[in-house]
Amino acid sequence: MSYDKGFWSPGNLEKLEVLLEHSVLPKKGRLSANDKKRECHPEFIRARRKHSAVESDINALEANGLDKCPDKGIEGFERYVALAVVASNLKRLGKILLTRDRQ
Known part of the structure; x- marks a missing residue:
């Protein structure tokens, strides 16, 4: 840690x-x-x-909506973090597909 x-x-x-x-x-x-x-x-x-690298990942999550967590409790926080990770990965995949289509 x-x-x-x-x-x-x-x-x-x-x-x-x-x-x-x-x-x-x-x-x-x-x-x-x-x-x-x-x-x-x-x-x-x-x-x-x-x-x-950890700080970079935290910044990427904040850019994808995890700057404030409106959910309450640890379960809500974990769910919110998971959704932010999914959003970040979808954004990354979208950029890869757009680049591929342009080529």
């Missing part, structure tokens, strides 16, 4: 370390020796580099 720097707090870090084997929770500001050691670990760096 990968998080933004804004999510960092000592409490969040403790909870994630209990739940996850490798959590990517970068710290804002100056790093202590322990934080520097944690953030220089190869697994941390590898996962952190993948974070930009």
Whole structure:
């Protein structure tokens, strides 16, 4: 799991370390020796580099209607995310078909 720097707090870090084997929770500001050691670990760096792809996917979902979720509860949210993914995929397929037809 990968998080933004804004999510960092000592409490969040403790909870994630209990739940996850490798959590990517970068710290804002100056790093202590322990934080520097944690953030220089190869697994941390590898996962952190993948974070930009996650941000890109979130942006694509927001562009396809997932900027605000009017549904209530976790089930409604999951349904809304699934529909946004379907909308994004349909948009992508449409672009591929249009390109193919133009050629």
